[in-house]
Amino acid sequence: MKFGGTSVENAAAFRQVAGIVRSAEGRTVSVVSAIGGFTNALLASVERAIRGDARGATRSLSGDLERHVTIARGLLSDASRAAFESAVAAVRSEIRQLHKIIASHPVTSPSLQDEILAFGEQLSSQLLAAVLREHNLAARYVDARRCIRTDDHYGCATPLAETTQATQVELSKVIRSGEIPVLGGFIGSTENGVTTTLGRGGSDYSAAIIGAALGAREIQIWTDVSGVLTVDPRVVTKARTIPVLSYQEAAELAYFGAKVLHPKTIQPAIDQNIPVRVCNSRAPAEGGTLIVAEAEAAPQTVKAIAHKNGITTVQVTSARMLGAYGFLRALFEVFERHRTAVDVVTTSEVSVSLSIDNPTTLPQIIPELEELGTVEVEESRTIISVIGEGLRNTPGIAARVFSSINEINVSMISVGASTINLTFMVDEDQAREAIIRLHRVCFEAEDKHHAELLAEEVGV
Ligand code: ASP
Numbered sequence: 354m355k356f357g358g359t360s361v362e363n364a365a366a367f368r369q370v371a372g373i374v375r376s377a378e379g380r381t382v383s384v385v386s387a388i389g390g391f392t393n394a395l396l397a398s399v400e401r402a403i404r405g406d407a408r409g410a411t412r413s414l415s416g417d418l419e420r421h422v423t424i425a426r427g428l429l430s431d432a433s434r435a436a437f438e439s440a441v442a443a444v445r446s447e448i449r450q451l452h453k454i455i456a457s458h459p460v461t462s463p464s465l466q467d468e469i470l471a472f473g474e475q476l477s478s479q480l481l482a483a484v485l486r487e488h489n490l491a492a493r494y495v496d497a498r499r500c501i502r503t504d505d506h507y508g509c510a511t512p513l514a515e516t517t518q519a520t521q522v523e524l525s526k527v528i529r530s531g532e533i534p535v536l537g538g539f540i541g542s543t544e545n546g547v548t549t550t551l552g553r554g555g556s557d558y559s560a561a562i563i564g565a566a567l568g569a570r571e572i573q574i575w576t577d578v579s580g581v582l583t584v585d586p587r588v589v590t591k592a593r594t595i596p597v598l599s600y601q602e603a604a605e606l607a608y609f610g611a612k613v614l615h616p617k618t619i620q621p622a623i624d625q626n627i628p629v630r631v632c633n634s635r636a637p638a639e640g641g642t643l644i645v646a647e648a649e650a651a652p653q654t655v656k657a658i659a660h661k662n663g664i665t666t667v668q669v670t671s672a673r674m675l676g677a678y679g680f681l682r683a684l685f686e687v688f689e690r691h692r693t694a695v696d697v698v699t700t701s702e703v704s705v706s707l708s709i710d711n712p713t714t715l716p717q718i719i720p721e722l723e724e725l726g727t728v729e730v731e732e733s734r735t736i737i738s739v740i741g742e743g744l745r746n747t748p749g750i751a752a753r754v755f756s757s758i759n760e761i762n763v764s765m766i767s768v769g770a771s772t773i774n775l776t777f778m779v780d781e782d783q784a785r786e787a788i789i790r791l792h793r794v795c796f797e798a799e800d801k802h803h804a805e806l807l808a809e810e811v812g813v
Pocket residue numbers: 357358386387392393473538539552553554555556557
């Protein structure tokens with residue numbers, strides 16, 4: 354069970370977490386992020402120290418360190434509160450030393466930065482263990498750095514194979530004795546025992562690694578939203594939680610910027626075929642989203658509508674392309690030279706359309722493309738992607754999608770037999786309307802009479 358920063362941002366949130374751990378079935382392990390906002394503050398403090406202001410750097414953390422003490426005061430009895438307060442004081446003085454070193458030798462900062470960032474998770478996990486004990490749960494703090502063994506790529510370390518065994522050794526004895534291990538996410542250590550971090554948001558990754566090492570029945574990611582939603586709730590108020598997603602659907606959604614787990618994070622779960630559940634710690638009764646292997650993921654349906662604004666499309670048309678070879682390569686080399694990522698691509702015999710979301714290099718790219726053909730650029734486009742295993746094999750879904758938006762000008766339609774997304778472009782100012790209609794036809798149909806609604810959408 355992994356609890357994110359917002360799930361432990363204050364005393365009330367910690368109390369919620371204790372309730373969630375208490376009602377969990379079977380044996381559990383808790384993995385926790387730094388309390389909300391603390392990692393950002395720690396990072397900013399390091400930047401300040403690099404600029405030479407060590408005192409200011411340490412002082413900038415006073416409020417957040419005090420927040421830990423306040424939470425402890427609200428939730429812990431005297432003895433454990435005193436122990437935690439002295440842990441906070443020790444952390445403060447260690448950080449002060451580190452800030453001083455960074456200020457005088459800024460070159461040392463990558464490893465020392467990880468050392469400093471790691472205090473966020475160390476404090477939150479010690480605090481959570483104490484809070485759980487206060488709620489009569491047999492919790493035991495375990496230093497995650499003894500489990501997650503990594504290379505020395507500071508700031509974005511990669512876990513090594515020995516992590517599995519180290520995790521099993523450290524945790525199974527605790528679990529066997531009937532205790533709940535409580536670990537900080539995000540942190541690890543090198544073979545020399547130097548602290549590392551797994552990259553921002555890395556606690557999800559830690560949870561997946563630990564769950565995979567232990568052969569967990571389920572990995573739960575507790576956050577502040579009720580799972581993964583069918584659509585951006587700022588566009589469609591009737592957005593709802595997707596009950597079940599496949600790993601691949603979740604990966605597609607992540608790519609389109611939906612608020613969902615990073616595909617890399619759940620890879621250890623995928624490798625072991627362990628279901629991942631995303632739940633809301635503020636509303637634990639709402640089931641959340643279960644992410645599972647394809648076969649179990651209700652393959653007949655559309656799951657979500659994702660979109661991304663601010664897209665630029667580029668079309669290159671040239672009769673020379675007809676029957677020629679090497680043309681696409683020449684075209685993509687232009688983008689490669691300018692280190693510009695291309696997202697969606699569609700081609701015909703004589704033209705290629707592609708989309709980019711960062712147009713800063715276009716002024717250099719366009720003249721080079723003009724050597725290949727006629728170039729047309731359109732800005733302010735939106736990519737819309739309809740995602741679901743159902744697109745693979747359910748006839749009629751594409752027809753339903755397009756007839757629901759038949760007055761809206763759609764371009765660059767992209768779909769493949771093996772893909773689970775149907776992607777296309779619309780003008781940014783028509784995107785909202787398109788997304789609302791698509792959501793209605795794909796998800797709100799069950800609320801009304803399906804046929805009636807379809808007729809209305811299609812205008813029959
Ligand atoms: N506390 C770290 C961060 O904010 C790790 C995490 O929250 O997953 O990036």
